[in-house]
Amino acid sequence: MRPVGYLEELKRQADAALAQQGQDIGALQRNALLADSACQSAARYMGTLVRQLNVLQPLCRATFRFDNKHAFSQLRFTDFRSDSRMKKLRDAEVFDHVVLNFNAKTDTRVSIAKDFPPEIEKLEARLRQCGVFYESSVIRDPDNGKFVEKRFDFIADFQATVRIIPDHDSGQIAFHVANLDGFETVSVVFPAFEVGSARLDELARWITGEPNAFLRDGQHLRRVTA
Template identity: 50%
Template sequence: MGFLDDLKRQADALKAKTTIDHAALARNTALADVACKTALSYFIKLAPELNVLRPKSPARFTLDRRNAFDALQLTEFRVDSRRKPLRREEVFDHVVLHWRLVSGQPVEIVKDFLTDIEKLESRLAQSGAQVDKEAVRDPESGKFQGMRYRFVADFLGNARLTPLHDNGRVLIQLQNLDGFESVSFELPGFEVGNARMDELARWLAGQPHSFLQDAQGLRRVEA
């Protein structure tokens, strides 16, 4: 066997590996995209029902010791999705279910310590509330005395699914379901079906759920 034959053997092996890699990528892409298609279809059906039912959250949403909100109503559910090109195909970029957590209660908070200001602003940023803030100053000296925050205690939540096409997985990110916190984890694409989405619907409806069962790389970050 000559050198040319050796090169041909190496080239054939590389071609076979490339074919296998491309096939694996195609399978993984399909798995992740089907998961997002399932979620989108489910969300489109779920949102109108929840907009009628307007479930109350069993969670407490705490800004500070004096300002905590219970039984917030979940309203204004809406669905969004985006697509993108990938390897000459059009695939999902993300699928999101948005909602509002409503109390209608006007709130005014004044903080004078830096640590309290930072903690409150972190929670307000996580909450999605529309906040008017202003510095409080001594009327004579102009010396800074603290910060004043005015807003209506209506907050935002969402559930976002982002397909990880190369490995056939889905990144799931949740905002403000069990208080002011972010939850993120991954699931294999084949795990994201109607049964899994039913568990998310139970969570949104304030019922016991197992949506986080077998979650991989689970992170919960409180504001």
């Protein structure tokens, strides 16, 4: 048996690398198809869902609490609208994201004053979280110019969002749900093949305040409270 020359050894390694690359490309293509199919299903589902929810205007079960004195509950979700955006991936047109937006309106003008910096930062974070447009002003002592408080004025109408973002290479779908259960963003990831009508039905139950299992078996579950 003649010894294998170095050039032949390099050829063998190159052939093995090409075979592996072919397998990797095939896996990427399959994952991308699964992720995009899940987004297509979600976009169709959301398009139908908004028409029903704009009629039903489900009651929000959460309490939106700015502080101990200013809290809102028993609000109705309204103004449901869905949208999606596309992008280019390896010369193919694929989903960038699918989004569902809706509001919880109070039509109530609120004025809140805070004099403690951590409380000011916390309130500002909650106002950003719920998409409220606000005006703020710093109140100072007229005699010595020292800081007294910071005052915030706004209409307490809140925005909620469900954003669906695919990872085409891994074949996974991330959901980011903001302000459905108060001032909180919930993030969770599912394999794309699990994102179908059954999973989306559980999401719809969550939005309408019904018992649901949407987060069950989800990966990388994270809750961030403003």
